[in-house]
Amino acid sequence: MTSVVVSSPYVAQGNTLKRLMIQVIIALLPGTLAYAWYFGPGVIINICLAVLLALAFEAGILKLRAKPIMPQLTDCSAVVAAWLFALCLPMHSPWWLVLVGIGFTMVAGKHLYGGLGFNPFNPAMVGYVVLLISFPREMTTWYLPNSVSGESLGLLDALAYSFAGADIRQWDALASATPLDQVKTGVAQGISISEIRLSPVFGDFAGKGWEWIAFWWFIGGLWLLFTRTIRWHIPTAVLVAVLAMSLLFYLLDPEVYVSPVFHLLSGAVVIGAFFIATDPVTAATTDWGRIYYGLLIGFLIYVIRVWGGYPDGVAFAVLLANMCVPLIDYYTQPRIYGEK
Amino acid sequence: MLKLHHFHGGLRLDGHKAESLGRELQQASLPERLFLPLRQHIGDHNKPLVKIGDRVLKGQVIAADSALICAAVHAPTSGTICAIANYPVAHPSGQADTCIVIDVDGEDDTVEPSLADLDNLTPVEMTELICRAGIVGLGGAVFPTSPKLSRGKVQGIDTLIINGVECEPYITCDDTLMRYNAAEVVRGSGYLQQILSPRTTFIGIEDNKPEAIAAMKQALAQHPLPNTEIVSIPTIYPSGGEKQLVQILTGKEVPHGQLAFDIGIFCQNVGTCASITRALEKDEPLISRVVTITGDNITQPGNWEVRLGTPISHLIELAGGYRHGASGQLVMGGSMMGFSLSGSEVPIVKASNCIMVMREDTIPKSPGYHDECIRCGKCTEVCPAQLLPQQLYWHARAKAYERTQEFHLFDCIECGCCSTVCPSRIPLVQYYRAAKSEIRAARKAQFKSDHARRRFEFREQRLLLKKQQDEERRRLKREALEKRKSLSGETAGGADPVQAALDRVKARKKSAREDSR
Numbered sequence: 001m002t003s004v005v006v007s008s009p010y011v012a013q014g015n016t017l018k019r020l021m022i023q024v025i026i027a028l029l030p031g032t033l034a035y036a037w038y039f040g041p042g043v044i045i046n047i048c049l050a051v052l053l054a055l056a057f058e059a060g061i062l063k064l065r066a067k068p069i070m071p072q073l074t075d076c077s078a079v080v081a082a083w084l085f086a087l088c089l090p091m092h093s094p095w096w097l098v099l100v101g102i103g104f105t106m107v108a109g110k111h112l113y114g115g116l117g118f119n120p121f122n123p124a125m126v127g128y129v130v131l132l133i134s135f136p137r138e139m140t141t142w143y144l145p146n147s148v149s150g151e152s153l154g155l156l157d158a159l160a161y162s163f164a165g166a167d168i169r170q171w172d173a174l175a176s177a178t179p180l181d182q183v184k185t186g187v188a189q190g191i192s193i194s195e196i197r198l199s200p201v202f203g204d205f206a207g208k209g210w211e212w213i214a215f216w217w218f219i220g221g222l223w224l225l226f227t228r229t230i231r232w233h234i235p236t237a238v239l240v241a242v243l244a245m246s247l248l249f250y251l252l253d254p255e256v257y258v259s260p261v262f263h264l265l266s267g268a269v270v271i272g273a274f275f276i277a278t279d280p281v282t283a284a285t286t287d288w289g290r291i292y293y294g295l296l297i298g299f300l301i302y303v304i305r306v307w308g309g310y311p312d313g314v315a316f317a318v319l320l321a322n323m324c325v326p327l328i329d330y331y332t333q334p335r336i337y338g339e340k
Numbered sequence: 341m342l343k344l345h346h347f348h349g350g351l352r353l354d355g356h357k358a359e360s361l362g363r364e365l366q367q368a369s370l371p372e373r374l375f376l377p378l379r380q381h382i383g384d385h386n387k388p389l390v391k392i393g394d395r396v397l398k399g400q401v402i403a404a405d406s407a408l409i410c411a412a413v414h415a416p417t418s419g420t421i422c423a424i425a426n427y428p429v430a431h432p433s434g435q436a437d438t439c440i441v442i443d444v445d446g447e448d449d450t451v452e453p454s455l456a457d458l459d460n461l462t463p464v465e466m467t468e469l470i471c472r473a474g475i476v477g478l479g480g481a482v483f484p485t486s487p488k489l490s491r492g493k494v495q496g497i498d499t500l501i502i503n504g505v506e507c508e509p510y511i512t513c514d515d516t517l518m519r520y521n522a523a524e525v526v527r528g529s530g531y532l533q534q535i536l537s538p539r540t541t542f543i544g545i546e547d548n549k550p551e552a553i554a555a556m557k558q559a560l561a562q563h564p565l566p567n568t569e570i571v572s573i574p575t576i577y578p579s580g581g582e583k584q585l586v587q588i589l590t591g592k593e594v595p596h597g598q599l600a601f602d603i604g605i606f607c608q609n610v611g612t613c614a615s616i617t618r619a620l621e622k623d624e625p626l627i628s629r630v631v632t633i634t635g636d637n638i639t640q641p642g643n644w645e646v647r648l649g650t651p652i653s654h655l656i657e658l659a660g661g662y663r664h665g666a667s668g669q670l671v672m673g674g675s676m677m678g679f680s681l682s683g684s685e686v687p688i689v690k691a692s693n694c695i696m697v698m699r700e701d702t703i704p705k706s707p708g709y710h711d712e713c714i715r716c717g718k719c720t721e722v723c724p725a726q727l728l729p730q731q732l733y734w735h736a737r738a739k740a741y742e743r744t745q746e747f748h749l750f751d752c753i754e755c756g757c758c759s760t761v762c763p764s765r766i767p768l769v770q771y772y773r774a775a776k777s778e779i780r781a782a783r784k785a786q787f788k789s790d791h792a793r794r795r796f797e798f799r800e801q802r803l804l805l806k807k808q809q810d811e812e813r814r815r816l817k818r819e820a821l822e823k824r825k826s827l828s829g830e831t832a833g834g835a836d837p838v839q840a841a842l843d844r845v846k847a848r849k850k851s852a853r854e855d856s857r
Contacts, residue, residue: 007432007679007680007767007769007770007773008671008673008675008676008677008678008679008756008769009675009676009677009756009759009760009769010671010675010676010678010696010698010702010703011353011509011675011676011756011759011760016763016765017711017714017763017764019763020714020716020763068709071709071711072711075711077714115712116711116712116714117711117712117713117714117715117764118712231717231721280714280715280716280717281714281715283715285715285717285720285728285730285731286717286720286728287720329731333728333747334720334726334728335726336596336725336726336727336748336751337347337348337583337587337593337594337596337724337725337726337751338583338593338594338595338596338597338598338751339595339596340595340596
């Protein structure tokens with residue numbers, strides 16, 4: 001009897017990539033449901049469409065690259081990327097917007113670099129930023145939460161808008177700038193924060209609806225930490241940096257700089273800290289590296305929000321930090337055993 | 341109570357220990373033939389001291405060498421040498437190596453033991469006896485014990501650590517030895533104390549072995565040793581690695597590029613202690629060891645005291661044969677660091693702590709498809725050497741071997757933790773082993789080519805020097821000639837030199853003619 005030589009360890013590996021991805025999807029559920037609760041079913045349509053298109057793009061490009069299709073198609077990484085991408089879009093988006101964005105996410109963001117594990121930039125953020133720059137009107141048409149507008153688009157209306165290009169004007173009354181956007185334009189016009197916050201879109205802490213969605217992203221993030229899908233370094237660093245920056249300027253002048261709580265619970269800070277910045281492929285990998293990486297993202301988010309051209313800065317902050325990862329990793333190598 | 345320290349990373353693994361602990365330690369019967377590889381240790385090859393047809397007795401030296409890092413091989417029983425040739429041996433490469441084959445006669449006749457007066461032996465004499473017994477570290481590294489002791493004695497030892505941790509899954513040979521032979525282990529530790537005179541001694545045992553701890557405590561009570569403590573340590577793989585155990589028990593790290601005795605710590609496995617006892621008390625060399633036979637494809641897993649050289653197939657028979665089918669995947673060592681064997685004819689050697697008999701579908705034949713690295717860093721969390729395994733993998737895969745060394749490839753202890761936790765199921769350790777052997781091969785080739793280059797350059801230099809010397813000699817000659825010429829020119833007062841030469845020849849011819857008359 002002669003057996004083939006295989007190298008140890010000989011252990012059945014239980015911890016698979018797919019299991020990690022499924023944990024992320026589970027963690028996304030509460031926030032996603034809250035989103036749909038406050039803003040109607042449009043976000044669900046976006047997610048379903050983005051996931052289907054992402055899988056189609058993934059299968060197609062794997063075939064073109066002559067790679068085994070099923071293992072990668074079923075690892076759920078495309079589902080997670082598409083889901084995160086869809087959450088960045090305005091709640092009612094036409095189908096072609098999703099198509100173009102997810103196309104960039106999967107093809108340019110992921111596979112042109114060599115596929116999962118080789119992409120230096122967060123693919124979902126690549127797709128989102130391409131849309132933000134290319135289609136500013138569509139990408140900034142947001143809608144009021146149900147509790148403010150008193151009515152919302154039903155499933156059929158939302159579907160009609162997404163796919164049939166139904167006339168947008170009949171819902172003009174529902175469209176509104178996001179709370180972050182209102183703060184930015186208000187401050188630019190010299191209006192004080194306390195006056196800006198009189199607008200009905202503001203709730204107890206931040207934007208109505210948004211503040212509670214952020215809370216559910218936080219719960220999902222805790223789930224990721226609890227299941228050890230992610231580690232604490234990046235989310236903590238992002239949140240601490242945003243908190244520190246916003247607190248500093250808030251204390252300097254609370255009528256020009258909005259409160260730290262508002263910053264933390266607005267826009268994509270919480271989902272960014274727990275779900276986007278923690279994408280392992282594009283994040284730093286050493287413990288200290290992750291802390292610096294998170295701090296950099298938090299710092300950039302605040303800088304872009306307050307002094308940049310966009311109301312929110314998570315996507316740009318993440319992409320800029322992605323560029324710094326090789327440098328961060330190189331200079332934060334841990335001390336090895338026995339080394340002084 | 342000793343304060344224990346932590347080492348970085350590690351894993352809580354499913355131990356698979358209960359399977360092979362169901363029965364007492366048994367004596368394995370003698371097979372028809374024993375196959376004894378000439379080299380069963382780290383170090384130089386032995387030379388055979390017997391020839392085909394010789395009758396050997398149990399305990400007789402059959403192969404040895406005078407090199408410093410070497411351990412002799414003894415006949416495990418009496419019989420006749422029937423072959424000295426290449427046979428399959430336990431090696432990851434599956435290569436064959438020279439073995440002395442003994443046709444067992446079943447008499448088990450022993451060499452007359454010469455018992456030493458142990459109380460009056462010096463450390464050097466004791467080390468010499470241990471050397472003669474061919475004892476090596478039985479924990480897996482098989483480093484010859486006597487040179488290690490000599491070096492330790494020179495360095496000065498503060499702490500002696502007896503390693504009964506046995507952290508690797510499936511292996512229970514040390515556990516069994518401590519349960520049924522604790523006295524020998526304790527007395528062996530005493531002899532090590534006699535040689536090294538350490539200030540403190542720790543006997544480290546993982547807390548998943550309460551029976552072994554109890555047996556050892558009892559043995560220590562009956563045979564008290566000075567400043568010796570049996571320490572129960574948490575079950576976290578790889579706590580039995582020398583560096584990890586040093587850290588757990590002393591809080592010290594073995595400095596990079598140094599060995600434990602450089603910081604006054606000496607580690608020895610419990611199995612080695614037992615064989616030291618036998619060597620010193622009974623003059624019995626290392627001819628047998630406890631071996632665990634376990635796995636999901638063996639009918640009666642258990643532990644046997646096995647003579648070295650016994651083919652594994654014989655042990656599989658003793659353990660009731662394969663549970664499923666007529667064959668299985670054989671692994672020497674545990675599931676984390678063991679290696680696949682080429683077949684069941686491979687003999688037990690000094691390093692064989694455990695033979696895993698696995699179903700062929702339990703162990704994949706080839707690594708096959710794995711997902712790509714997503715840089716999740718789980719490997720970094722568990723790495724006891726505190727390396728960055730995913731960076732190492734990246735460079736090893738790209739064959740950027742210089743970079744792998746910058747990321748401390750050679751500090752990897754190949755414990756397998758990273759491969760175990762990898763969500764992409766990348767056989768990381770396999771990549772590191774491949775990179776290490778490539779680098780070693782390149783170093784060897786580099787050494788050879790450097791050597792050749794040095795020789796070539798030396799030759800060139802030598803030829804150049806010779807040429808210069810020749811030229812110098814010629815120049816001096818020429819100058820001397822010219823000097824003489826000018827001198828003779830002066831004395832001859834400008835006479836025609838050609839005419840003068842002709843005259844000289846004539847004169848010589850003339851005188852020659854006169855002589856011949």
